[in-house]
Structures are given as C-alpha cells and as structure tokens.
C-alpha cells in the first residue's frame with residue numbers, strides 16, 4: 001500500500017498548492033503514478049462524468065454508434081479529467097486539452113508544455129492512466145488474445161530481432177511474450193506521440209521472460225534507447241500492459257480508481 005505525502009505537486013509554480021482532491025496522492029518529480037479504472041460504473045456515475053466533458057468531447061461521444069463504446073469513452077475522459085483535476089486542484093471541467101500532430105492529448109498550457117504529463121490506454125471495460133511531471137509518458141493495455149498472437153502478425157509488426165527472440169520460445173510461452181513486445185512497442189510509440197510515423201520494425205524492445213522491460217535500440221540514434229525506461233504494469237488476469245517514460249530513475253506507483261471517485265488504494269509500487 002502506498003501512502004500519500006504532503007509534498008510534490010505543490011512544488012511546481014504551474015500547479016496549485018494544497019488543493020488536491022481529498023484522497024489524491026501527491027505527485028513529486030521522479031514519480032510516475034498509474035491508475036487502473038473500470039469503465040462500466042453505475043449509470044449515475046456515467047451521467048456525472050458526462051457533465052465534466054468539454055463540448056468537443058461530448059460531440060465525439062455522440063459519434064459512437066455503439067452505446068457501450070459511447071459510455072466507456074465518457075467514463076474514460078471523465079476519470080481522466082477527475083484525476084488530472086485532482087492533481088492540479090482545479091475543477092475537472094475547467095481542464096483544456098491540446099492534441100499533438102498524431103493525436104496525443106496533453107494539458108494545454110499558456111506557453112510551452114504543461115509540467116503535468118499523462119497518457120492513457122483502454123481495452124474493453126478497463127483503462128490505465130499514467131501521470132508524471134516533466135517527462136514524456138506512454139502507456140498501452142491489451143487483452144491477452146492468444147489467437148491474435150500469431151507468427152504472421154509478429155512478422156508484420158515486429159522487428160527482425162524481436163521475431164527471432166519470439167521464435168526461441170515454446171508455443172505455450174509465445175502469446176504472453178508477443179503481448180509483452182506489443183505493449184512495450186506501443187507504449188514507447190505513445191510516449192513519443194508520433195504514432196506509426198516511426199516504423200514498428202525499426203526499433204527493438206525486450207520480450208523474453210527473463211529480460212527486464214527495455215527499449216533495446218532505435219534507428220539512427222545510439223542514445224535513444226538510454227533516453228527511455230520501460231516497465232510492465234500489473235494489468236490483471238487476461239490483460240498485458242506496459243509503460244514507457246522519458247529518462248531513468250523514476251519511481252512507479254500503481255493505484256486503483258474506485259467507483260464513487262477519489263478514494264484510492266495502492267496496488268503495487270516499485271523503483272525503476
């Protein structure tokens with residue numbers, strides 16, 4: 001269990017001091033908080049979350065053809081806003097997002113980048129949110145679908161070195177290794193924010209069971225791998241998740257978002 005401390009978010013002049021939502025942990029430099037949330041809460045919560053969305057988010061929600069997907073989008077954005085608003089001590093509805101050229105959302109800031117950085121990933125009824133200060137961050141969550149983890153898909157998306165590593169494993173071990181590779185690659189891409197403009201087969205991540213999560217090499221820049229740290233996340237049965245964060249020496253703490261809002265419990269923490 002992780003306990004909140006009183007320093008951290010309030011140290012940055014761009015972030016408000018002493019106004020975090022009750023129960024929210026403090027976020028200090030060098031910390032990464034990951035939140036796991038369920039996206040199918042009680043209908044009353046969905047209405048509450050709909051109330052904090054911006055006009056463009058409500059319009060986007062309205063474009064979903066499937067009601068369940070519309071509801072999950074609303075909850076995902078609602079939880080995101082509530083979390084970020086909690087860290088910043090502002091009303092969730094008052095937050096403004098800007099979007100990178102490949103669609104990565106970030107907090108709008110008057111000048112330069114906002115110090116509070118985040119990323120999120122959703123799969124079925126679950127979402128993971130990663131939050132940190134002054135570091136780029138990317139997160140990916142995937143359902144562990146053994147039928148998807150085929151050699152053909154690996155050959156289409158993975159690098160030659162990754163494919164070779166995968167082939168050293170038994171058929172039983174391959175699906176999980178496949179998704180370790182997939183989520184680590186995707187988390188790195190999402191941290192960079194440039195989507196698929198970086199070809200997937202041009203960089204290598206670790207995937208073997210005994211290897212720590214890592215970006216092993218990236219094209220054209222021998223220093224790139226040392227600029228990022230990767231970690232797997234405790235995704236729960238049937239899911240695989242990974243996070244990529246700029247730099248080294250950060251500390252990861254995972255939290256569960258409790259329905260009803262604001263009440264939190266640490267589920268895992270580890271130094272990187």
Ligand SMILES: CC(C)(COP(=O)(O)OP(=O)(O)OC[C@H]1O[C@@H](n2cnc3c(N)ncnc32)[C@H](O)[C@@H]1OP(=O)(O)O)[C@@H](O)C(=O)NCCC(=O)NCCS
Nearest residue numbers: 102103104120121122140157182185186190193194195196
């Ligand atoms: C957004 C993208 C980066 C990931 O999409 P995804 O895996 O389908 O979806 P996830 O649930 O992991 O993430 C979606 C969230 O990421 C965020 N996001 C959107 N564009 C992003 C970008 N360029 N970079 C980082 N985050 C982004 C958004 O918050 C989005 O949620 P929202 O749609 O509710 O606003 C997608 O555009 C993409 O390029 N996917 C690559 C797919 C692929 O071939 N992967 C192979 C890995 S080996």
